Amino acid sequence: xxxxxxxxxxxxxxxxxxxxxxxxxxxxxxxxxxxxxxxxxxxxxxxxxxxxxxxxxxxxxxxxxxxxxxxxxxxxxxxxxxxxxxxxxxxxxxxxxxxxxxxxxxxxxxxxxxxxxxxxxxxxxxxxxxxxxxxxxxxxxxxxxxxxxxxxxxxxxxxxxxxxxxxxxxxxxxxxxxxxxxxxxxxxxxxxxxxxxxxxxxxxxx
Amino acid sequence: xxxxxxxxxxxxxxxxxxxxxxxxxxxxxxxxxxxxxxxxxxxxxxxxxxxxxxxxxxxxxxxxxxxxxxxxxxxxxxxxxxxxxxxxxxxxxxxxxxxxxxxxxxxxxxxxxxxxxxxxxxxxxxxxxxxxxxxxxxxxxxxxxxxxxxxxxxxxxxxxxxxxxxxxxxxxxxxx
Ligand SMILES: [Zn+2]
Numbered sequence: 001x002x003x004x005x006x007x008x009x010x011x012x013x014x015x016x017x018x019x020x021x022x023x024x025x026x027x028x029x030x031x032x033x034x035x036x037x038x039x040x041x042x043x044x045x046x047x048x049x050x051x052x053x054x055x056x057x058x059x060x061x062x063x064x065x066x067x068x069x070x071x072x073x074x075x076x077x078x079x080x081x082x083x084x085x086x087x088x089x090x091x092x093x094x095x096x097x098x099x100x101x102x103x104x105x106x107x108x109x110x111x112x113x114x115x116x117x118x119x120x121x122x123x124x125x126x127x128x129x130x131x132x133x134x135x136x137x138x139x140x141x142x143x144x145x146x147x148x149x150x151x152x153x154x155x156x157x158x159x160x161x162x163x164x165x166x167x168x169x170x171x172x173x174x175x176x177x178x179x180x181x182x183x184x185x186x187x188x189x190x191x192x193x194x195x196x197x198x199x200x201x202x203x204x205x206x
Numbered sequence: 207x208x209x210x211x212x213x214x215x216x217x218x219x220x221x222x223x224x225x226x227x228x229x230x231x232x233x234x235x236x237x238x239x240x241x242x243x244x245x246x247x248x249x250x251x252x253x254x255x256x257x258x259x260x261x262x263x264x265x266x267x268x269x270x271x272x273x274x275x276x277x278x279x280x281x282x283x284x285x286x287x288x289x290x291x292x293x294x295x296x297x298x299x300x301x302x303x304x305x306x307x308x309x310x311x312x313x314x315x316x317x318x319x320x321x322x323x324x325x326x327x328x329x330x331x332x333x334x335x336x337x338x339x340x341x342x343x344x345x346x347x348x349x350x351x352x353x354x355x356x357x358x359x360x361x362x363x364x365x366x367x368x369x370x371x372x373x374x375x376x377x378x379x380x381x382x
Binding site (some may be wrong): 024027028030031035036039040043049052053056057060061064093126135136138139140143159160183186187189190193194196197198200 | 214217218219245246247249250253255256257258259260261262263266267269270271273274275277297
């Protein structure tokens with residue numbers, strides 16, 4: 001899980017206010033606070049660490065440029081997510097235009113099938129099938145196979161821990177749409193991973 | 207309860223049988239297919255949530271702040287140049303063209319002035335250090351002059367803003 005937030009809501013609001021008046025150091029603190037969260041989100045959306053870095057940086061730059069227009073109607077974190085989401089979706093759509101037959105087998109992972117920036121696997125025994133490399137690659141691929149609208153909701157809810165309400169605000173869609181997209185995304189993911197799960201010795205308790 | 211209804215419920219709770227309604231639980235007891243479905247959902251959930259989080263790369267925050275500083279510095283001098291070359295009542299595209307032209311001429315001037323020990327009298331320095339190697343002229347450009355500058359700009363194919371190159375000093379030189 002991403003690093004827990006260390007600043008209170010009030011701290012954030014004060015930093016946003018200072019940053020809005022051009023205080024670079026205050027904005028730096030906001031970047032520190034949210035960079036891992038936003039990077040992880042974008043990285044899951046794009047499955048490419050370098051593009052993820054670019055998009056995450058651009059999201060913060062846009063946020064900084066748009067701060068004078070940020071009125072605090074939405075919380076800073078949903079606002080930031082919305083900027084990142086729009087940028088990530090742009091990249092996804094550009095990829096589709098450029099490569100209509102975009103292959104998921106292609107350059108998404110480095111030679112050994114993992115991101116170079118992968119956090120070391122410290123979850124214990126190699127027998128723990130749920131954390132093997134093969135499984136992670138398969139899960140990433142299954143996520144990438146989701147249409148971007150389902151992928152977005154899936155990542156925000158399941159991996160980023162956002163609430164239905166916040167997701168509705170981030171994506172600017174009704175609550176019901178968030179729920180139905182999540183339902184469809186789970187179904188699709190289950191279908192993609194069914195064989196792997198069924199074949200696995202994975203011990204799944206209810 | 208139909209299999210379809212039970213499966214919808216299973217998806218909602220990732221196949222966890224503890225959270226099911228009594229009717230769904232009773233259905234599971236007699237329906238092997240739905241039990242299988244529940245098992246696959248649980249396994250999918252475990253796999254999905256086992257994905258490790260990724261962190262932004264080293265130096266990320268510094269990179270963002272640096273980029274902000276760079277953009278602000280650039281906006282500073284391009285705005286000044288734009289105002290300097292074209293009266294404020296000109297259209298924005300004319301002003302933009304003037305800035306591009308100024309950059310181009312700065313480079314052309316750079317080769318002219320490079321090697322000279324000192325800059326001519328009346329030189330105004332807008333950015334960069336005192337060892338300036340680049341000069342730009344024409345404080346009050348007419349449309350025709352701007353066109354000419356723009357042509358040079360295109361001929362030079364200058365697309366890199368100077369502010370992005372710390373090795374280049376931009377100096378604005380005023381002719382009488
Ligand atoms: Zn059934």
